[in-house]
Amino acid sequence: MIVVFGSINVDVLVPVPHLPAASETVLGGDYVVAPGGKGGNQALAAAKAGAAVTLIGAVGQDAFAETALSLLRRNGVYLSLVAAMVQPTGCAIITVDPAGENQIAVASCANLRARATQVPDSLLDLKTVLVLQREVPDAENAALITRARQRGGRVVLSLAPAGPIAPAKFEDIDFLIANEGEAATLGDPAEMARQLRRGLVITRGAEGAVAMLRDGSTVAVPALAIEPVDTTGAGDAFAGVFAAGFDRGLPLDLTLRRASAAASLSCLAVGAQAAMPGRAEIDAAVSRLPA
Secondary structure, X not given: OEEEEOOOEEEEEXXXXXXXXXXXXXXXOOOEEEEEOHHXXXXXXXXXXXXXXXXXXXXXXXXXXXXXXXXXXXXXXXXXXXXXXXXXXXXXXXXXXXXXXXXXXXXXXXXXXXXXXXXXXXXXXXXXXXXXXXXOOXXXXXXXXXXXXXXXXXXXXXXXXXXXXOOOOHHHOOEXXXXXXXXXXXXXXXHHHHHOOOEEEEEOHXXXXXXXXXXXXXXXXXXXOOOOOOOOOHHHHHXXXXXXXXXXXXXXXXXXXXXXXXXXXXXXXXXXXXXXXXXXXXXXXXXXXXX
């Protein structure tokens, strides 16, 4: 099964003719309020890809909490370990231009109160893939990485947003997933891959993705040729579907191809969670990927 520990937000999406420059006000169209947060997005992506998923994090005791959890609940994600805090539910303000590119500002709020102690040891054993991101406190992620490794669990960490993972140890992480910008903060990617238990996965947008493995080998996969509507959540779709394939024990090449196809499909509609594809859509898309 998959255990996701991470952020749970509402997204306020504003379509704009162009992304704002510094100090610029840009008038946009009608806004949309939708569920989001990297933890919630990845949990939903994995669930829609067919995995059994538990999400653990924190929301507020406000109206936004129900919005943030709505699609997760509807798609069978186990939510009983999500804590309700006095702080507001996290919120992301997202501007999206006509090419689908975005700018995002996040008010973390309740996400900063998520604690590793919410995760029982029974959910960190060898049957578990623990999925993490960096929108909750680093120390809590690090504590879970250590506990999961001690109990035989597997760990997938998205380096999003980019930043240090200390005091966690790279050798306790199976796969680290980063986009090209995030990967650039790591130094030499081949050297980084050698420090991980299995390897580094770099997503490359329209160019697909490449896995650089601990043994020095690489596996590259393409992306679907699409006209993106909104790229918000594409990285989370990739990570969630990748984790689902890893959990199922699929070959790495097929796991990467499914994740790449899902990320492409997620760019075809506005919003993060509303655009996450289902297992049948992913299956069909994988067959359309170039060899």
